[in-house]
Amino acid sequence: MSTTKLVSWNVNGIRAVMKKDFLTSFAQLNCDVLCLQETKAQDEQVIEALGDMSEVGTYYTFTNSAVKKGYSGTAIITKTKPISVTMDMGIEEHDQEGRVICAEFDAYYLVTVYTPNSKNDLSRLPYRGNWDADFLAYLQALEEKKPVVMCGDLNAAHRDIDLARPKPNYNKSAGYTQQEIDALDNLESAGYVDTFRMLKPQEQKFSWWSYRAGARERNVGWRIDYFWASSALKEKVLDADIHTDVFGSDHCPVSVSLAID
Numbered sequence: 001m002s003t004t005k006l007v008s009w010n011v012n013g014i015r016a017v018m019k020k021d022f023l024t025s026f027a028q029l030n031c032d033v034l035c036l037q038e039t040k041a042q043d044e045q046v047i048e049a050l051g052d053m054s055e056v057g058t059y060y061t062f063t064n065s066a067v068k069k070g071y072s073g074t075a076i077i078t079k080t081k082p083i084s085v086t087m088d089m090g091i092e093e094h095d096q097e098g099r100v101i102c103a104e105f106d107a108y109y110l111v112t113v114y115t116p117n118s119k120n121d122l123s124r125l126p127y128r129g130n131w132d133a134d135f136l137a138y139l140q141a142l143e144e145k146k147p148v149v150m151c152g153d154l155n156a157a158h159r160d161i162d163l164a165r166p167k168p169n170y171n172k173s174a175g176y177t178q179q180e181i182d183a184l185d186n187l188e189s190a191g192y193v194d195t196f197r198m199l200k201p202q203e204q205k206f207s208w209w210s211y212r213a214g215a216r217e218r219n220v221g222w223r224i225d226y227f228w229a230s231s232a233l234k235e236k237v238l239d240a241d242i243h244t245d246v247f248g249s250d251h252c253p254v255s256v257s258l259a260i261d
Contacts, residue, residue, distance in 0.1 A: 007152035010251035020248035035112035039073035132183035147230035
């Protein structure tokens with residue numbers, strides 16, 4: 001039995017975060033796999049920005065960039081070479097923005113996702129509804145073969161405890177509408193476990209803060225970055241955390257440690 005540590009981090013631009021001690025933070029996180037969201041760069045630019053990672057270790061890097069340059073994008077950086085890696089969901093409507101990567105390992109699939117934001121005026125909420133339904137179906141199709149670990153910026157808080165100011169944001173702000181809450185409920189109903197909340201049901205800790213009005217200093221934040229796992233992996237979850245002491249982005253990294261046979 002070995003322990004595998006997985007980390008997910010919305011870096012809000014890989015080229016920007018590289019200038020903010022990213023490699024030092026990466027080394028301190030000491031993980032086996034790092035999943036990134038919002039790389040905001042084309043595939044070759046992500047590789048170029050990461051540069052020589054030999055001081056951190058030997059890693060395989062997989063990237064998925066948006067058609068639109070400087071927008072969205074995801075990456076997986078892993079010590080262990082996956083059995084296979086696939087990009088996107090295979091749905092044209094959703095596959096233009098580099099939002100999904102799936103890496104297959106012996107015991108599970110690891111999916112990283114950067115879920116579309118509903119926008120401040122909620123104009124993208126109808127599209128978001130289609131995305132959430134299709135993404136859940138995508139996860140369930142994978143799970144027919146082996147268990148799934150899903151991580152990333154889901155751009156939604158699940159419960160009142162997951163944001164500093166739930167009442168003024170409920171059904172008014174992107175990320176805390178009933179539709180978005182229902183989508184996370186649907187994940188639970190389908191048997192997926194929010195690993196942090198499973199282990200720390202009463203702990204209030206956030207993973208994203210607005211750059212405005214000193215929100216991070218005042219800890220006026222949201223928990224919108226997650227690790228969810230198939231119920232088959234529930235007993236293998238050893239730890240889950242939110243690394244609020246790591247800076248460089250408006251998000252901080254989140255992690256899960258699994259006991260893998």
